[in-house]
Amino acid sequence: MEGDEVIKVSDLRVAFGPHEVVRGLSFKVRRGEIVGLVGASGSGKTVLLRTMLGLLRKSSGSVEIMGVRLEQATPAESRRIGGRCGMMFQQGALFSSLTLRENVEFPMREYLHGSDAMYADVALAKLGMVGLSIEDADKLPSEISGGMTKRVAIARALALDPDILFLDEPTSGLDPIAAGEIDRLIRTLQRVLNLTVFMATHDLNSLKSVCTRIIALYDGRIVAQGAMHDILAFEHPWLRAYFQGERGRAAQIS
């Protein structure tokens, strides 16, 4: 087995030209955790996520996913990792010429050896899990609302029942009910599939109700990590403003 630590990031640095966005991050994520990554806009959340997925080049440090160091991975290894990780992009990144069902089926067709009926059934099940009806499944991404796009993007990230799910702002732009459903969905899937979830989010409610651990980024560095109540105890001006502000308090009172 590859051990309990499915993600291991050590001393990761990412720079665009002279401007360093991620400045020496180290952390580990264990199997089954739901880790929330918080930070102000521009603090390097999305850059960190994209680097962990190999979409951006890092300047130094290493990222290890399921025991494989990304920069040393053979093509076969990176394909295996690709099949075991699901990523939901902030804007959905749905393939615009495929219907919603085909979008969810797409990774299955690439990685699995099943029948069309199986793909269709499972894809519809996933779409159902994220709250879409069967009639919606044959629509095109341009015909659905922003909230639905998010849900379909999550369904596609879940298509292969991955071990690790990366989510970039899964609940932003959703109404509270839909956001609550997504939170519930993430928890359920985590329980059922022993999923590890790594999500960048601003949603204090989902941080509170879903995440088992929070990593707070400020200016490209980790300023605090731990469970919600540990984070709240931290004395950092930005963290205090973030969690103790008006919206932060509102989220915790309810």
Add this chain to the structure above:
Amino acid sequence: MAAGPTLRASQDASGELMNAEGDWTAAHTADLERLAHAAPPHARKLTINLDSIGRLDTFGVWALERLRRSAVEAGAQARLAIQQDQRAKDAREDLFAGVAKALERQPVRTGRGDVLGAAMRRAARGAQAFVEDCAAFLDLVGRLTFCFWQGLRHPERMRLRSAVHHLDRTGTRATPIIALMTFLIGCIIAQQGFFHFQRFGATDYVVDLVTILVLREIGVLLVTIMVAGRSGSAYTAEIGSMKMREEIDALRTMGLDPVEYLILPRILALTVASPLLTIVGNGAALFGAGVVAWAYGDMSPAVYMERLHEAASHIDLEVGLIKAPVMAFVIGAVAALEGLKVQGSAESLGLGATASVVRSIFFVIVLDGIFAVLFAAVGM
């Protein structure tokens, strides 16, 4: 490697009991497929016990649910049983509920058979699209005329900076390729002329052939086809992607007219650039013909120039130059229309760019024919 999924039957008193074992996960889809379509056991009651399953995911659930359903369809009472752990049970029930809902759907209807009806519907849709396209074209021409008129009355509203930028893109930067292309065509026409006219000893008339052909037809046609392929497609792609990313809607909500802001400057640039490019093209083609006349046809540059003076008339040049801006206007309008038709998908952007080039080249040829008739009627 973990064990693949298996089903083991064990007869017991209450009916047939089957134990599901191993990992029922996406990694074993081929096995799952086989198990899901296995013939259901002939029993009145069937219980599939899930307690010994290692890992289970949506694909495994799908296979189990399929199996249960086929047993039910065969007339048995079938159920899936989890006895052990309550937490695991709750979690798995969520998965089962999701998959079960998907399996309950009506089988997808595939509309086959009505071939004639489908063809008629397609034809009707095509005709409707054609009428709509014509209406949209006239609408755009009207808007452009209005915006142009407004621009003449209030020159500060004319987006001249933008027009100059596009003039640079579609005119200045297209000059080298257009000069090279027309130069080569000039060479080729002259070479063919000398080769075939030699048999009648009529090589003197090669210059007449080249001049009339280039000034009246080839120069302007090549230039406008190049403009359609180079700038028309770019316009469609730009406007189309702006449409896709709601930039056009953003302009509208700011109270700005996309026709005035985006389309008029582009079309103005094209209509100004194309006669200029035609002049460049004409010059390059005649120069190419001269080079061939000198190197291949044994005609000295001085003689070539003299023959050129005799053969060429103002009228030939004017015929070409009158056609160029009209054709460029149509290219620009078609490109803008196709861009505005783009929907949300990347595919529709590609279709738009293709349609833009194909249609504008087609219209250029049709216009050329119409012009030929008109010029003949007025004796030009």
